[in-house]
Amino acid sequence: MPVFWQGMLVNLQLLLGLLSIGLAIGILVAIIEVYAPRPLAAVASGYEWFFRGIPEIVLLFLFYFGLTRAGWAVSPFMAAVLALGARSSAYQSQIFRGALSSIPAGQMMAARSLGMGRVAAIGRIILPQALRLSIPPWSNEFSAVLKDTTLAYSIGVVDVLRQARYMSVRTPAVSLTAFIVVALMFLVLTYAGNWMLGLLEARVRVPGLEGRARREMRFSWSRMWRRVRWRRF
Amino acid sequence: MAPLLRTEDVHKRYGKEEVLRGVSMCLEPGETKVIIGPSGTGKSTLLRCINRLTEPDRGRIWLEEQEVTARKASINRLRADIGFVFQDFNLFTHLTSLENVRLGPLRVRRLGRPQANRTALEALAQVGLSDKTKSYPAELSGGQQQRVAIARALAMHPKLILFDEPTSALDPELIGEVLEVMVRLAKSGMTMLVVSHEMGFARSVADEIIFMEHGVIVEQGPPSRMFKAPTQARTGEFLRKISELYGEAD
């Protein structure tokens, strides 16, 4: 059992790394796409298109071998963080872009009319609203990338999946159990993560700015119960 | 005395459409002028040109001795002195009334927090909303939202406030409370340029009514004369039409 936790810890580190990269670059790319002059915005859109158009597992190999070839002795872990981070930043930028462009133009106008600069207006008026609207779709991205961390397996990162694989090679009799354990761990983590994001969303909720997107991955006992009862009658 | 606001031959076109075709006007300190005119005539465009939310193509604009249209004008500093009240309020959705009103004093004027608070509370008191400081815009009626928006402009202690149809997004029963605040402001000596078809307001506080059509000022003058003896036929026609639409001016 400890080896699973040890492995999952690697997945969680991966997750943390790739989410931070994805968040920072994602917000930046989105702001550029919405507010920067045309040529710059086009570059940002190109970035988004590029990283959304390549399978993640191919990206992993490209980063790992590409960076090595470029002379950076990158560890598989680092390559995975960067590759998955880049991919996630492209998806996250899409989320933030949507949220940014859904903020009415009047908000920017009002801020500018007070004498605020563009950057201050984006930072104090537009982003705080856009980020609130982004939490529900971001939760979906969170659930997706949490599971995607297992793809790092493919370039040799010793994550929870590889630990399970080692175990099943050593003791074939427990193969299935090992993978069931891994599956359960991910279910619990997905639930926990979405639960925390739900708390965050409630915490920063402001009347008039409720997110409209539904959270698909959030497990809800009451929803499940409703379904069960429906079947009974 | 130098006028507080002066525009000279302001032009603006959108694509092929010439929206402003040379607008010159001025506003003395403490004056209130009301701009009227048919839809699409460029009234909003003129107001937005004055603080350069829209860049005019040609012409010059001064706020006191400072040229707003000068290439190296520090536009943010000038905008801080020109309040703007929008038709659809544009309150910052994620901020409470107090935060909305306090933002400018705090972040643009860079007053300390205690002083910014005090300024904001004073402004909210002026519009009669001292009891709504903690409400978010979505929790307020349209009339209350517009009053917060007026307080937001007031808290900057502007030299001039521009109003772009401040009551036309409101349900009829909410118009009065906003106009009341505006009348009080005008009488207290605030300099105001107001696009509005509320003729009761114009008659009671406007020093002049400016009638615009097709991007030019057709005629301007004190309300008494404009209502009784407009020199241009179009002015009389338009005034008759809006009294039918908005009720008599009294």
Ligand SMILES: Nc1ncnc2c1ncn2[C@@H]1O[C@H](COP(=O)(O)OP(=O)(O)OP(=O)(O)O)[C@@H](O)[C@H]1O
């Ligand atoms: N950002 C813009 N881009 C293109 N055209 C614009 C823009 N803003 C205004 N216009 C056009 O300029 C013209 C004048 O618009 P403006 O809003 O100034 O008129 P208005 O007198 O305020 O009318 P209303 O009484 O309907 O508010 C309109 O025909 C409008 O379509």
Ligand SMILES: [Mg+2]
């Ligand atoms: Mg208008």
